Amino acid sequence: MTRRYLKTPIMHRAVEANGFVFFGGIAADDMSQDMAGQTRQVLDKLDAYLSEAGLDRTRVVSATVYVSDLGLKKAMNDVWTAWFGPEHLPARATVGVADLGEDTLLEIVVTAAKGTI
Numbered sequence: 001m002t003r004r005y006l007k008t009p010i011m012h013r014a015v016e017a018n019g020f021v022f023f024g025g026i027a028a029d030d031m032s033q034d035m036a037g038q039t040r041q042v043l044d045k046l047d048a049y050l051s052e053a054g055l056d057r058t059r060v061v062s063a064t065v066y067v068s069d070l071g072l073k074k075a076m077n078d079v080w081t082a083w084f085g086p087e088h089l090p091a092r093a094t095v096g097v098a099d100l101g102e103d104t105l106l107e108i109v110v111t112a113a114k115g116t117i
Contacts, residue, residue, distance in 0.1 A: 006049060013026075021053045021059075022110075026109075027106070028045075028105075039075070064108070066097045067097070070096040
């Protein structure tokens with residue numbers, strides 16, 4: 001069975017299928033923030049999306065992070081590791097991209113496990 005959560009005009013923010021919940025690209029709302037600030041905003045949004053699907057951050061198993069400036073990766077990593085904690089860090093790829101939109105520094109795509117992990 002497929003379940004969809006958090007409908008927007010163009011997508012659902014999360015789709016559950018086969019024991020996993022797939023979260024679409026999450027970006028910050030306040031683009032005036034630096035990389036650390038935007039990362040915090042994105043992870044706060046992810047926390048709310050996970051909760052909507054009956055999950056928490058310990059269930060995240062994979063993430064792809066798209067960043068507009070790889071030189072800012074350390075600031076993102078500092079917030080990322082503090083938020084997840086060392087015991088719950090998911091598998092992750094970080095990809096540098098040319099443009100994410102006006103002043104958007106990162107966008108994160110996440111997969112979480114609904115069943116036993």
